[in-house]
Amino acid sequence: MMLWSGRFKKETDERTNDFNSSIATDSRMYKYDIEGSIAHVTMLASQGIIPVEDRDKIITGLSEIKEDIESGKLIINSAAEDIHTFIEQTLTERIGDAGKKLHTGRSRNDQVALDIRLYLRDECDNTVGLLKKLLDSLTEKGEQNSEVIMPGYTHLQRAQPITFKAHLNAYVEMLKRDISRIEDAKRRMNVSPLGSGALAGTTYPIDRKMTANLLGFDTYTASTLDGVSDRDFCIELASALSIIMVHLSRLSEEIILWCSWEFKFVELDDAFSTGSSIMPQKKNPDITELVRGKSGRVFGDLITLLTVMKGIPLAYNKDMQEDKDAVFDAFDTVKLCLITLVPMIDTMKVVPENMRKAALTGFINATDCADYLVSKGLPFRDAYKATGEIVALCISEEMTLETLPLEKYKTICKLFDNDIYEAINLENCVKKRGMIK
Numbered sequence: 001m002m003l004w005s006g007r008f009k010k011e012t013d014e015r016t017n018d019f020n021s022s023i024a025t026d027s028r029m030y031k032y033d034i035e036g037s038i039a040h041v042t043m044l045a046s047q048g049i050i051p052v053e054d055r056d057k058i059i060t061g062l063s064e065i066k067e068d069i070e071s072g073k074l075i076i077n078s079a080a081e082d083i084h085t086f087i088e089q090t091l092t093e094r095i096g097d098a099g100k101k102l103h104t105g106r107s108r109n110d111q112v113a114l115d116i117r118l119y120l121r122d123e124c125d126n127t128v129g130l131l132k133k134l135l136d137s138l139t140e141k142g143e144q145n146s147e148v149i150m151p152g153y154t155h156l157q158r159a160q161p162i163t164f165k166a167h168l169n170a171y172v173e174m175l176k177r178d179i180s181r182i183e184d185a186k187r188r189m190n191v192s193p194l195g196s197g198a199l200a201g202t203t204y205p206i207d208r209k210m211t212a213n214l215l216g217f218d219t220y221t222a223s224t225l226d227g228v229s230d231r232d233f234c235i236e237l238a239s240a241l242s243i244i245m246v247h248l249s250r251l252s253e254e255i256i257l258w259c260s261w262e263f264k265f266v267e268l269d270d271a272f273s274t275g276s277s278i279m280p281q282k283k284n285p286d287i288t289e290l291v292r293g294k295s296g297r298v299f300g301d302l303i304t305l306l307t308v309m310k311g312i313p314l315a316y317n318k319d320m321q322e323d324k325d326a327v328f329d330a331f332d333t334v335k336l337c338l339i340t341l342v343p344m345i346d347t348m349k350v351v352p353e354n355m356r357k358a359a360l361t362g363f364i365n366a367t368d369c370a371d372y373l374v375s376k377g378l379p380f381r382d383a384y385k386a387t388g389e390i391v392a393l394c395i396s397e398e399m400t401l402e403t404l405p406l407e408k409y410k411t412i413c414k415l416f417d418n419d420i421y422e423a424i425n426l427e428n429c430v431k432k433r434g435m436i437k
């Protein structure tokens with residue numbers, strides 16, 4: 001029987017029920033639904049709205065439902081409309097009339113708004129925990145390779161010498177911002193909507209501050225309409241998660257390049273690579289390709305949320321039921337990527353010789369050559385031009401800045417002396433920039 005059977009003369013069509021049901025998605029919030037209900041009845045009893053004996057029966061009943069779901073004794077009925085309905089109906093079946101008092105002064109609208117916040121609060125912590133693991137493993141990999149010189153790139157053209165540590169540190173900084181974005185969004189979300197009722201609050205003398213405190217919220221929503229209608233926090237989190245995926249995808253793209261025979265800067269462990277069904281020589285970086293690909297899912301989740309929310313009038317509308325699939329998927333995807341990337345990076349072998357080999361060609365110390373001339377008194381633009389001519393000379397003579405004889409240097413600019421070789425030495429170039437400490 002439906003919750004609303006009093007008003008209706010007919011049973012709802014099976015297709016309506018199937019279409020309307022969200023239990024396949026929201027059953028994962030059962031723990032939070034029960035936690036919210038326990039806080040709600042605790043407040044109801046303390047305000048004298050329901051008897052203390054009923055509160056105790058409800059709390060015992062809800063705690064047993066939680067245990068039974070966890071032990072597998074109680075199977076969540078996939079035919080129920082949603083997890084809120086399933087738990088309330090199961091409670092009433094088990095404890096009788098007291099169960100019917102649980103929903104006093106509450107609506108599923110504030111209930112669901114509460115459950116998502118509680119669920120996402122934990123998801124924020126889980127995700128931050130995983131981001132910290134990735135941050136640690138990149139920091140560690142950087143430490144192990146703090147003196148490994150590689151070409152730094154712009155336009156994917158060799159640009160200036162850097163260390164592998166400096167390269168990875170850029171990702172460490174991105175991850176720090178990612179963590180702070182999730183933490184900021186979590187703080188803004190940490191406001192209890194309970195007590196908003198369907199939209200206009202309730203006539204019962206409820207204590208919103210008490211339920212907010214019991215559930216670990218900083219405060220409760222100032223507007224009851226906003227309390228049930230706000231899904232900004234889902235959008236904000238999906239946006240923070242999308243930015244995380246941008247970062248993971250860029251890192252993945254680089255690892256894909258580095259694994260290729262063209263670069264061979266790194267080698268992935270066999271345990272974190274895959275082979276081909278036909279080409280026996282292949283070792284593919286599938287994990288990183290999937291991370292790159294899955295970024296599309298998370299961006300899609302963000303667009304879903306924005307689109308679902310943009311045109312709906314206040315307050316609750318059923319469209320909003322679509323929020324959970326999107327925001328849950330975004331969290332699931334990011335967590336899955338992080339769980340797999342961390343051990344892949346931990347076991348990734350770096351090939352310093354190949355990085356160095358690449359750093360030795362491409363004239364990545366040309367800026368240092370120009371800076372050398374500046375130190376000898378030449379204005380930078382003239383030094384830049386002279387160095388460009390040196391590079392052109394090297395290309396035509398098939399030489400590098402390191403192998404070009406001093407006499408040749410002098411044909412372009414008299415200021416060159418023997419100390420040019422020290423100035424363009426790759427180690428010195430990175431040291432001068434403070435990259436090797």
Ligand code: ARG
Nearest residue numbers: 022082108109112316320321
């Ligand atoms: N399953 C619903 C959702 O996820 C719960 C709220 C239902 N409220 C309502 N008035 N139909 O949004």
